[in-house]
Amino acid sequence: MLLGGAVLLAGLSPTAGAETIAIQGATLVNGSGVSTPDATIIIKDGIVTAAAPGAAVPAGATLVEGKGKVVTPGLFVSSSDIGIEEVSAVKETNDSNAANPRISVAYDPSYAVNPASSLIPLARAGGITRAVVMPAVAFGDGAHIHDGETAGHVDEPLFQGQPALIHLGAAPDIVVKPRLGVALPFGESAASSAGGSRALSVAILKAALEDVRHYAANKGAYNQGGTREYSLSRLDLEALLPVVRGEAPLFLAVHRAADIRVALRLAREEKLRLVLMGAEEGWMVAGEIAAAGVPVIIKPTTNLPGRFEIQHARLDNAALLEKAGVVVILTGSADGHYANQVRFQAGTAVAYGMPRDKALAAITGRPAALFGAGSAGQIAVGKPADLVMWGGDPLEPMVLAERVFVNGVEQSLKTRQRALEERYLKR
Structure with missing residues (x-):
């Protein structure tokens, strides 16, 4: 049964990215570790199109509240x-x-x-x-x-x-x-x-x-x-x-x-x-x-x-x-x-x-x-999104990753451990 859980996880698919996402008001950390507060990060079809304070949000974008959040490279x-x-x-x-x-x-x-x-x-x-x-x-x-x-x-x-x-x-x-x-x-x-x-x-x-x-x-x-x-x-x-x-x-x-x-x-x-x-x-x-x-x-x-x-x-x-x-x-x-x-x-x-x-x-x-x-290790305009949005300071143990993008594709955060927990808690 445990091996079956691993197989199920292998079938989990990430969120394909034919959409525009705008994370507003987050603290942006670049690959050199420098932080920029109140930044807007725009991801369109998996590509970072803006990453700066005051960046214009395209019409129809999915808005993500970034206040109190930190966005880092993966x-x-x-x-x-x-x-x-x-x-x-x-x-x-x-x-x-x-x-x-x-x-x-x-x-x-x-x-x-x-x-x-x-x-x-x-x-x-x-x-x-x-x-x-x-x-x-x-x-x-x-x-x-x-x-x-x-x-x-x-x-x-x-x-x-x-x-x-x-x-x-x-x-x-x-x-x-x-x-x-x-x-x-x-x-x-x-x-x-x-x-x-x-x-x-x-x-x-x-x-x-x-x-x-x-x-x-x-x-x-x-x-x-x-x-x-x-x-x-x-x-x-x-x-x-x-x-x-x-x-x-x-x-x-x-x-x-x-x-x-x-x-x-x-x-x-x-x-x-x-x-x-x-x-x-x-x-x-x-x-x-x-x-x-x-x-x-x-x-x-x-x-x-x-x-x-x-x-x-x-x-x-x-x-x-x-x-x-x-x-x-x-x-x-x-x-x-x-x-x-x-x-x-x-x-x-x-x-x-x-x-x-x-x-x-x-x-x-x-x-x-x-x-x-x-382009991994940085958040660069024109490059695929390879980044993480954290619930706060990523160096704090109690803070969790809330959204993860790899090669421009948002990933599922479900793990085998979490799947087993959910499965047996329902019994």
């Missing part, structure tokens, strides 16, 4: 297993971890994304319109590590695969951009996988990058069996080529300050683009991260030293990184069940000193820019 969750994992304890529903020693870099989770996942409506009802589906790279709090598992075992692949960007609208294909880069752990987890030493994990990584460069220069000979043996399969070599060429970043899950310094050094030596994930001790090397121009994706509420490599985690990490000039992107638990709580992470960052506008940008405009999400 929110991003920048590291999640949403769409590739339903229940962590049921391995048949878990596609977030591909433990195959011959195919690791080439693991592309976009092929496993389930647009009918019951977690997608749950996230969407929380104002999430975009998510980065991240392979099983652990944050400092152990996200993406399931019960009975530990991060990093000998013989596990060093690389974890290629993140993908999805939208959360009701559609048969929600993959926006596959193969954003390559994800891998760095530090404790990588050391364990490599055989016990951080230094060994770095040596293995550098050897793999050298193999990719040699392969790129000798493809003809490789196809004829005329090259030396490589540490990676052909599929993995091909998948790493964009990283070696500087066309795509490495997403490094790195936590300890010393390991962050090594990651920055590695990027200089190998001429790599980096995105740091976790970075719980990032505040200790904030100036160096800023000088390198490397963005960070962090979970602000991680502050308990659950692992030795995050002994110095603190709740004002986001604020200190922001103050140093680092491009900070905020995310929440990688567990898709909690994707809708990313705004609470932003609220915590504000409570511990991050400017409010920067925190809002860190869950809207900044991730949109980093992941190449086009």
